[in-house]
Amino acid sequence: MTMFSVLVLLWMSQVVSCYDDTSFVAAVYEHAVVWTSIPGQPPTRQEAIDFMKQNLDVYREQTREAKRQGADIIVFPEDGIHGFQSRENQYFYLETIPDPEKIVWNPCDDPDRFNDTPVQQNLSCMAKENNIYVVANFGDKQFCDSSEDSSCPNDGRYQFNTDVVFDNEGTIVARYHKEHLFMTELQFNRPPSVEIVTFQTPFGKFGVFTCFDVLFRDPAVALVEDCGVDTIVFPTAWMDVLPLFVSVEFHQAWAMGMGVNFLSSNTHVLDRRMTGSTISTPSGAVSYYHDMNSTEGRLLVAEIPIKPIKNGVRSAELPITQHDTEFVSDLFGDPFTFVDLTKESDYVIICQNDLCCSLNYTKSGISSEIYAFGAFDDLHTNEGQYYLQICALVKCANSSRDTCGQPTNDAQTTFSHLRLAGNFKFPHVFPEVLTRGIGMDLAVGEWEYKNGAIISTSGISKPLLSAALFGRVYERDDGTFKHTSGAMEVSPHLPLLLILFSVHLIGSVVTV
Secondary structure (H helix, E strand, O other): OOHHHHHHHHHHHHHHHHOOOOEEEEEEEEEOOOOOOOOOOOOOHHHHHHHHHHHHHHHHHHHHHHHHOOOOEEEOOOOOOOOOOOHHHHHHHOEOOOOOOOOOOOOOOOOOOOOOOHHHHHHHHHHHHHOOEEEEEEEEEEEOOOOOOOOOOOOOEEEEEEEEEEOOOOOEEEEEEOOOOOOOOOOOOOOOOOOOOEEEEOOEEEEEOOHHHHHOHHHHHHHHHOOOOOEEEEEEOEEOEOOOEOHHHHHHHHHHHHOOEEEEEEEOEHHHOEOOEEEEEOOEEEEEEOOOOOOOOEEEEEEEEOOOOOOOOOOOOOOOOOOOOOEEEEEOOEEEEEEEOOOOEEEEEEEEOOEEEEEEEEEEOOOOOOEEEEEEEEEEOOOOOEEEEEEEEEEOOOOOHHHOOOOOOOOOOEEEEEEEEEOOOOOOEEEEEEEEEOEEEOOOOOOEEEOOEEEEOOOEOOOEEEEEEEEEOHHHOOOOOOOOOOOOOOOOOHHHHHHHHHHHOOOOOOEO
16 A cells, blocks of 8 residues: 555544544634724725724634634624624625525635625635634625616615625535514615525534524524524624523523524624623533623634434423412513512412413522512514513512513522423423523523423522523414413503613614
């Protein structure tokens, strides 16, 4: 055998040992984005490129470091390259991104094939030079003619919030246009139809979507249930809203509920309450970061399974009950039916419409702290419309019942035993646990999601802020479903109350 053949065999054995069909190394980077945006004063194209280069320089450094730690793929956040812009300003940060299903292109190897593509060239070369898959979010522009396309915007172009995936040789292998734009994303357009985008790697099948998409069936659930992906890559610019919409809390829950790996990369912009990135599996977060004090970004690297194992969902059989002490309080615009937990240890059931929730608990803390356990089963219409079924244990903001469900990050009470379940009739249920710590803490290793229930038999050591089973009923999102019995009477003043609640949170939106 020649020396060349020996070297080839040695190289092949190293490749095989890296991908042994059991695990791979993932990285996400939470980026403190550099940007400027002055409405009515758009930058020149060169000024836009110069601003983006500051962020791309950080990306390059973090890609190199991720590879040094053995990463096979790195995910960067939503809006991390160009920041947050008006529609007019956004245009100068955009590039035309070709469809990889129609055009095979490696921008690093062939930089002159398309004009004015410095961002794609930079990202492609990062991937190639470090032999790593790179997932990044930036803007795609596609020109249109209103005489041929009735949906063409008045300015003659579509501007898409876009995720782009480069393989480890620098070739573009996936392009995804965000479907569910948040209400403030006026700089972008929705694509003509929902895009279900996957890409294959030596370490599993991946799906990609962005931020607010996570709350809807398509493309998020479709990627898992219809396409069979193993891992989701998730660029996001997620703004925390307590108690149930904290970034790391919700993203870990989605991984556990759907039975996939979930690589979420958030922007780090403190004045917008944006922080929190995770590398999660169906067993929970393997690595996560949430810090409202530091102004720095953070790289997370972790080894995770290629083929994650999903936990089974089981619906609890619960009797319909009504408490003399139950009350209604607002949680992010939704009127929950609550009962307060007056005893140190108890078993309680609370119902609303078709949903009943059970809680078996033992707690210890100061007597002035109030906890409430509640149920919500109806259409959510605040900052988006989607049908929810939720069983939630929450720390009330103060000693008044009407603050149960309001945002608070202060708690002193711990739970030495906890079992939370519900009689969910639909399969998409996401388990959340959030405790007070440095940043937001997930109490990893102190609870499990088993047979459709949140269970902690040995106790949760840090003060509990919330625990919930967050259920989504996608089939009822159109709002046509009406409860045949037990339906809530909605106050005619509720829309005004929702507006006031939103103003009270000073624009506290879930995602952008």
